[in-house]
Amino acid sequence: MPSSLYVPILLAGMIITGSSNSLWSKWQDMQCVENCSDPNPAHHVLYEQPVWQTLQMFLGEMLCFLPVIYTWLQARQRTAPVFLPSDLEEVVHEPGKIEDNCEELRGWKILLLWLPAACDLTGTTLMNVGLLYTPVSIYQMTRGALVLFVGTLSVIFLHRRLWLYQWVSLLTVMAGISLVGYSGSLIKDVVRSTLHLSGTDQSEPEVTKVLVGVFFVLFAQVFTATQFVVEEKIMARYSVAPLVAVGYEGLFGALSIIMCMPILAMPSVASSSPFFDLPRGWYQLVNTPSVLYSGIAIAISISLFNYFGLSVTRHVSATARSLTDTCRTLSIWLVSLGLGWEKLLFPISLLQVLGFSFLVYGTFLFNGLVNPPSFLRRPLVLEETVGGEAEEGEALLASQHLDDTAALPVDLGQSGYDVLPKDVRVHAQGVSSAED
DSSP: OOOTTHHHHHHHHHHHHHHHHHHHHHHHHTOEEESTTOSOGGGOEEOOOHHHHHHHHHHHHHTTHHHHHHHHHHHHTOSSOOOOHHHHSOOOOOTTOOOTTOEEOOGGGGGGGHHHHHHHHHHHHHHHHHHHHSOHHHHHHHGGGHHHHHHHHHHHHSOOOOOHHHHHHHHHHHHHHHHHHHHHHHHHHHHHHHHHHTTOOOSSOHHHHHHHHHHHHHHHHHHHHHHHHHHHHHHTTEEBOHHHHHHHHHHHHHHHHHHHHHHHTSHHHHTTOGGGOHHHHHHHHHHOHHHHHHHHHHHHHHHHHHHHHHHHHHHTOHHHHHHHHHHHHHHHHHHHHHTTSSOOOTTHHHHHHHHHHHHHHHHHHHHTSSOOOTTSOOOEEEEEOTTOOSOOOOOSSSSBOOOSOTTOSSSTTOSOSSOSOTTEEEEETTOOOSOO
16 A cells, blocks of 8 residues: 555646646747747747647657666566566456457557557647637637546447436536536636727737637547547557556657658748648757747646556556546646736636536536436446455556557546446346345
8 A cells, every 4th residue: 555645645646747748838828939039029929839849749658668667677677587576466357448468469469559649649749729819728628528438439339338427427427518618718808808809909809719729629629539449449458557658659659750750841832821831840940949939838737647647547546536636627727817818807717617527517417436427227227246455456567458648748537437336336227236
């Protein structure tokens, strides 16, 4: 068991690194990279390079190889094999989990991780574009729609069954996302009206920008959810350490961007959109210290967030990880308000609070963290396994299933398929357990 001080450090580390990732990304978007000496702010050019920001994320995921390499070097110095407690204990089989005798993912089969890396690349790039148009709190809350798409795709491709209360929870998440996006557009429009009265005008209505940004973030969740489904398909047959999978997906994602650079550097492509003008983005990156240093901070925060997230799952529970991720969203909102990036306007801000409440409740209801309303029939009954231990543990570097998951630097623990401790069995009402 971890010490009483160790667990709070892990939880605080997960909240701080996860929050700083989104906050650093938004701060990077706000940096002036061209025409900064012009007295007219309308002529300033801000850093708008979602592809380079995606590459920063993949470099951060590649840093997850460091603890794996360290563990490998430590193991080589040992004279006798050392087994973790989880290696000696018999694990009760649960739906969605793989057996310990699964084939190890090695050789050319590692290239299978290129598929989820491609989904990660597409989804993250779209989310970086959405962040350019939306406040960071709206951006983070909208990403909570991941559970909606994961639940739907799991039914279609993984042939899972969702109970009635889970479908209701998905509708609740959808309602929450709608309220959050709508409230954000209203707040930005009010701020724009204030600026217009003070003599500062903008060519495009803020409400349009926010809605476009929300659309990009929502569309990105389709690719993120597809990544979860593809990963689960792969991990149902092969076993791999979570941090190793994160590192490989970061490597494959970075290689994909590098291979696309000659195409994106073509004048016909670069001139079509500043988002894909990689030569210009490289010049802005290396010649603007604030952008360069924030990129390094983003990569490090992503790596540490993955490590802290997996450690929380191992030493506490996946449930605690999901709750902590919700606190991360709230902390991002509070920090952005404190920095003056967003305004708290009543009663419009109450819509954002209400939408966030719907989002959190729907996610918790889908994950089984709260009881459904009385008019919904709950089909699951939890029973404690006799002689089982209460702690849910997963070896951080042990070769086993990549849970919900280590593969993304964002919104980990929201897919809701790994929230039950190993010593808890799930039974349908009226059906006895098939396990002893």
